[in-house]
Amino acid sequence: MRIKKVNNHYDVIVIGLGIMGAATLWRSPKNSSKIMGIDASSPTYSRGSSQGASRIFRQAYWKGCKYLPLLRQANLLWNELEQTSQMQLIVRTGGIFIGHEHSRLVAGSINTAMEGSVDHKIWTGLKIKNNFPAFNISEQMKGVFEPGAYAISASNARSCMLNQAVKSGATAVFGDCVTAIENHKRGVLVKTRRGQIYVAKSVIVTTGPWIAKYLMPELNHLLDPRQVPVYWFKPKNSSKQLFSADHFPVFLYERQDGSLLYGLPSICNSEPGVKIGFHNRQQTSENPQWKSVPVQDNYINDISEAVSLIFPELEKKPICAINCYYTMSIDESFLIDRSQIMESVYFASVCSGHGFKFAPAIGDALANMAFERQCAVPLSEFGVQRFNSISCKF
Ligand SMILES: Cc1cc2nc3c(=O)[nH]c(=O)nc-3n(C[C@H](O)[C@H](O)[C@H](O)COP(=O)(O)OP(=O)(O)OC[C@H]3O[C@@H](n4cnc5c(N)ncnc54)[C@H](O)[C@@H]3O)c2cc1C
Structure with a gap:
């Protein structure tokens, strides 16, 4: 040729x-x-x-220390990008990672934070509630608070x-x-x-x-590409402040059954509410499409139940639900x-x-x-x- x-x-x-x-x-x-x-x-x-307006950045990585060198470099470069573009790309919310004391999330986050000298605090359920009153969690839960975690304006x-x-x-x-x-x-x-x-x-x-x-x-x-839904929940009328980026951190929450929720406050006007999704549930192996595919009703009901227990001040049904893709490796x-x-x-x-x-x-x-x-x-x-x-x- x-x-x-x-x-x-x-x-x-x-x-x-x-x-x-x-x-x-x-x-x-x-x-x-x-x-x-x-x-x-x-x-x-x-x-x-x-796609979408926001993503979580955190370094107390429950998945292990092998990610730390890349995370440190990425943190420097996100800051460099923000400075050189003269635009706010980082919203400094801090991050809270909640679960039972021996959950993968809490134990793993503490491990990495200690081994990698990532600034963190270990909080009781009561302390989490006092600092972030939007969360309704039991006394038995523990949280790892990472002050340096943030939301990226994606x-x-x-x-x-x-x-x-x-x-x-x-x-x-x-x-x-x-x-x-x-x-x-x-x-x-x-x-x-x-x-x-x-x-x-x-x-x-x-x-x-x-x-x-x-x-x-x-x-x-x-x-294995998988279709995964993500949702936005609106605060009830009197509770907007509880979920603002000044009062509500990026979070991960591990439930008793091992399912993991993640979420972020709304960080820009185009976002209709608090963004929440399951990290390891509601995944369907799928050839990726170029068109949008509606989220199944049973998934919407499933997440509504989970969210209403943890955040009673959010409307029970999501205001918006869309499907995206995770590309999972083994x-x-x-x-x-x-x-x-x-x-x-x-x-x-x-x-x-x-x-x-x-x-x-x-x-x-x-x-x-x-x-x-x-x-x-x-x-x-x-x-x-x-x-x-x-x-x-x-
Ligand atoms: C709902 C959701 C929430 C997430 N939350 C977080 C989070 O909080 N923190 C975090 O760290 N990560 C998060 N992730 C993961 C993160 O978003 C992904 O790891 C990342 O976006 C992957 O980016 P990518 O560039 O590899 O792929 P993509 O964003 O999929 O980009 C691939 C691009 O390739 C183009 N393309 C495909 N085929 C062709 C072709 N043949 N020719 C030309 N162009 C082509 C597509 O148009 C597309 O623009 C989340 C992911 C999802 C879905």
């Missing part, structure tokens, strides 16, 4: 501009016109996992990353879907639905829940690596429902990998090799 157009040649092409792709473009070398990002959606519309952060990248010389193309990537003697070919063929020295694939089915089938046995961690099949192709599947907070650090790592620079944080914990002995999916 002859490839004629010189302006279709890039050093690096990033496919998929959700938060991971946007962060990669932002962390790529400045003043280079040879970097391109491409996304099937429009700039402000995303059907994948990064869609604004993604826009700021893209704006800064384009200002620094990168090209961003929206509304065209990549249909194939192939090695070629000139580099990596990137073919699109609109008939474009681009050539790059390296390609980074960050296509969220679509990654394994379409562009990286080598990951198919390791990833161990609920991340996959960041180079392709085992295609040369000069790198990828990141950083979801399992908790990847957003890491995005600036992951973007930095991917850009370093593609430009053959040393990564600031070691990524060996997140490579595919850890699954070498596993052959079947889930």
Whole structure:
């Protein structure tokens, strides 16, 4: 195949501009016109996992200390992004992680906070109620309070990353879907639905829940895209103040049966109320769609029951419910690596429902990998090799 157009040649092409792709473009070398990002959606519309106004950032990670180096770097970079874009992207609410004393959430958060010297306090149920009166919890519950946890203004952060990248010389193309990537003697070919063929020295694939089915089938046995609903609940009329970002932290709450709720106060006018969802329940394995799919009534009833017990001052029924996607890996961690099949192709599947907070650090790592620079944080914990002995999916 002859490839004629010189302006279709890039050093690096990033496919998929959700938060991971946007962060990669932002962390790529400045003043280079040879970097391109491409996304099937429009700039402000995303059907994948990064949609919506807010996400939780926290470091007392109950899932373990291996995430701490990336979390520390991500924290620095979120602050850098906020400063350089001169826009509020971080809402400093603090975070409370509640459960029974020996729950995975409480015990795990304390462990990581102690081992990693993350500032935290251990609170009784009474102390939680005194500090955050919106919570109705029993005396037997415990909470780990992390004062440095915060809410990220998610869609604004993604826009700021893209704006800064384009200002620094990168090209961003929206509304065209990549249909194939192939090695070629000139580099990596990137073919699109609109008939474009681009050539790059390296390609980074960050296509969220679509990654394994379409562009990286080598990951198919390791990833499971799941449809998951998220909800917004309105405070009852006299209780708005209790749920404002000044009085209500980002939270995780582990119930007796092990199900985990997460939530954040509304941090911008476009959000209709307090955002709450189940982290490990109501998940349906599903091929990701490009259209919206309504949330099932039984899921709405299920979450309404849970929320009304913990937050009696929220309206029982959610005011809004939408379906999004978690891309789950077998161990609920991340996959960041180079392709085992295609040369000069790198990828990141950083979801399992908790990847957003890491995005600036992951973007930095991917850009370093593609430009053959040393990564600031070691990524060996997140490579595919850890699954070498596993052959079947889930
Ligand atoms: C409801 C919900 C709540 C969450 N809460 C938190 C939280 O509080 N804290 C946290 O840290 N994480 C959270 N997460 C996880 C986090 O949002 C995800 O880890 C993160 O958004 C994944 O981003 P991504 O860029 O990898 O994927 P996506 O956002 O899905 O982006 C993929 C992009 O690729 C594009 N694309 C796909 N295929 C193609 C193609 N062939 N060609 C071109 N473009 C393509 C899509 O249009 C899309 O824009 C949450 C996730 C959900 C769903």
